[in-house]
Amino acid sequence: MTERKAALGLTPSQTVGPFYAYALTPRAYGGSELANERIATDGVSGERITIRGHVLDGDGEPVPDAMIEVWQADADGHHNAGGNAGFTGFGRAETSPEGFFHFETVRPGAVEGLTGTRQAPHLAVSVFARGLLLRLVTRIYFSDDPANASDAVLALVPHERRETLIAQRGPDGVFHFDIRLQGEGETVFFDV
Amino acid sequence: MSLIYPRDGLKAHPLNASPAYTSTLKRAPSQPLILLPHTLSEISGPAFGHSAVQAGDSDLTLQHEGEPLGERIIVTGRVLDEDGRPVPHTLVEIWQANAAGRYVHLRDQHPAPLDPNFTGAGRAMTDAEGRYRFVTIKPGAYPWRNHHNAWRPAHIHFSLFGPSFLSRVITQMYFPGDPLFAYDPIFQSIPDAKARERLISRFDIDTTEPEWALGYQFDIVLRGRDATPLEEPHDD
Numbered sequence: 317m318t319e320r321k322a323a324l325g326l327t328p329s330q331t332v333g334p335f336y337a338y339a340l341t342p343r344a345y346g347g348s349e350l351a352n353e354r355i356a357t358d359g360v361s362g363e364r365i366t367i368r369g370h371v372l373d374g375d376g377e378p379v380p381d382a383m384i385e386v387w388q389a390d391a392d393g394h395h396n397a398g399g400n401a402g403f404t405g406f407g408r409a410e411t412s413p414e415g416f417f418h419f420e421t422v423r424p425g426a427v428e429g430l431t432g433t434r435q436a437p438h439l440a441v442s443v444f445a446r447g448l449l450l451r452l453v454t455r456i457y458f459s460d461d462p463a464n465a466s467d468a469v470l471a472l473v474p475h476e477r478r479e480t481l482i483a484q485r486g487p488d489g490v491f492h493f494d495i496r497l498q499g500e501g502e503t504v505f506f507d508v
Numbered sequence: 509m510s511l512i513y514p515r516d517g518l519k520a521h522p523l524n525a526s527p528a529y530t531s532t533l534k535r536a537p538s539q540p541l542i543l544l545p546h547t548l549s550e551i552s553g554p555a556f557g558h559s560a561v562q563a564g565d566s567d568l569t570l571q572h573e574g575e576p577l578g579e580r581i582i583v584t585g586r587v588l589d590e591d592g593r594p595v596p597h598t599l600v601e602i603w604q605a606n607a608a609g610r611y612v613h614l615r616d617q618h619p620a621p622l623d624p625n626f627t628g629a630g631r632a633m634t635d636a637e638g639r640y641r642f643v644t645i646k647p648g649a650y651p652w653r654n655h656h657n658a659w660r661p662a663h664i665h666f667s668l669f670g671p672s673f674l675s676r677v678i679t680q681m682y683f684p685g686d687p688l689f690a691y692d693p694i695f696q697s698i699p700d701a702k703a704r705e706r707l708i709s710r711f712d713i714d715t716t717e718p719e720w721a722l723g724y725q726f727d728i729v730l731r732g733r734d735a736t737p738l739e740e741p742h743d744d
Contacts, residue, residue: 324593324729326517328698329707330680331531333665335613339603342666347629350560353627374534381615387554387673395552406554411613428548438550440673447531449522449697451678453544472542497535501620508542508550508674 329451332444334381339370341383341410353409355388355421357402360420362391367456367491368414371443374498378415382445383408384495386419386456388438396435423458429468436463436470443505452505456493458483461480473504480504512733513546517590519530520706522697529693530654551673556599558633566604566632568644576626578607578645580721583681583709587638587668590732594638595675600728601667602642604628609648609662616652643721649688661688661695670730678728680727682708 338345356362371379386407389395396405407416421439429435435473436457443452457464459482464470470478480503483491496503544550569576587595605611605628608620628647632640637722647662663680670676682695689695689704698704706729715723718727719728 323565324588324590324732325680325703325706326520326731327677327729328520328522328703329677330522330665330694330697330707331529332667332678335611335616336603336665338612338627339601339665342629344614345627347627348562350556350599350631351554374538374575377534379535385676387549387552395510397546400529404554430545430547435547435549439548442673442676445531445535446680447533447535448526449524449526449529451676451696452524452537455549469544469547472544477539481661490650498538504539504706505537505541506544508544 322457329449331446331449332383334446335343336383336444337415341408350395351404351406351408353407353417353419355386355403355407355419359401360390360403360422364420364424365491366418366420366489367439367493368416368418369483369493369495371411371417371445371495373496376499378411378413379497380411380413380415380444382411382415382417382443384411384417385444387440388421389424389427391422393427393434393437395427419474422498426463433468436461436467443497445497446456452497453508454495454503454505455481457482458490459493510611512670513551515730517731520698520700520703522699526697529697544575546635550673553675554669556633556669557597560599561631561633566630566640566642568626568630568642570643571627572625574625576606576623576645578623578626578648580643582641582643582715582717582721583664583726584639584641584715584723585709585728586724587634587640587670587728587730589670589675589730593732594634594636595652595670595730596636596638598634598638598671599636599669600632600640602630602644602664604644604647604664605650607645607648609650619648620648635701645720646683654693659688659691661686661692668727668728668730672731675730677730679728680707683724684708684711
């Protein structure tokens with residue numbers, strides 16, 4: 317066995333605050349964007365998908381000052397594939413005054429899981445907002461994927477709450493995924 | 509794959525359920541978080557190369573025609589992991605209020621003057637030794653509506669990625685000796701006093717440049733991998 321000898325204390329998290337947009341999602345301010353809601357450009361291979369949703373607080377009110385970041389594998393299930401031009405796997409979006417966000421990307425493939433298993437296709441999600449001192453972490457799965465039934469992470473979640481992690485495909489083909497920070501239908505958040 | 513990002517350091521973080529900061533009341537989850545074993549999805553993470561950062565992005569005093577008002581400062585430090593190893597070539601994003609305590613953000617209504625020569629957003633990459641450096645203006649304190657006579661201590665927001673999804677953090681850097689620390693529920697949301705102190709930068713005369721700018725050192729420690737990988741299990 318080995319013993320961990322942490323030399324330094326972690327820098328604590330603090331809220332992103334309400335006034336981050338001009339730096340982190342600066343389109344409305346004419347600033348250059350490091351990343352945005354468009355995760356894959358047109359030339360990237362894979363099924364094109366759109367994910368839309370809103371962020372709601374414990375009263376069901378929209379959260380207009382949240383920032384959502386997603387991190388995903390490409391269509392082949394590989395993260396950060398260097399040769400995949402036009403695809404970084406990283407997206408960042410601010411919520412609108414009505415609490416809406418959306419991402420345009422390619423559907424991720426199945427990713428390597430624990431001890432040789434495969435994970436059902438998913439996106440890793442960070443939620444930042446005024447009033448969140450530490451980001452919240454969740455995942456987006458896809459409602460029409462049979463692999464969900466055998467996913468080891470979904471299996472950790474009580475049955476009645478699993479739906480909160482699954483984006484529902486609407487008649488328009490768009491995947492809908494709301495993030496409820498608190499209360500009825502509260503999204504499952506992970507301790508990572 | 510072994511779990512290589514230990515969890516013991518996470519107690520440095522604040523809890524989202526911190527009622528003195530009233531914005532947490534309707535936003536902190538009420539259900540317990542579910543422990544997630546780390547998979548490739550968590551131990552990989554976005555990498556941003558130098559192409560994402562333009563020359564001059566790290567000097568917030570040179571982004572406009574004229575010089576911004578206020579006290580010019582240099583903020584520099586190292587990004588390290590919990591085991592003291594530098595985190596090289598990682599993106600550091602900062603944003604802040606101007607010297608009068610006003611953000612350029614469209615929703616900031618604090619009746620203090622905007623500075624036409626200051627936006628307050630910057631980016632830098634750490635070098636091979638994990639060092640970063642910004643030139644900016646010391647931000648002012650400003651009032652907010654959390655409670656009666658609530659004022660935020662002067663601070664600069666920092667956003668970092670590090671090597672993985674697990675090392676991602678957004679935090680705030682404060683300035684030494686600020687009389688507002690004791691009254692600020694955001695700063696005080698960190699339970700451990702030593703962890704709180706790690707958010708306070710250090711005035712440094714060696715970083716200070718004569719006739720030009722005061723210098724502050726602010727080191728940032730990100731989630732670390734275990735220094736010694738776990739041995740592969742084997743049969744005796």
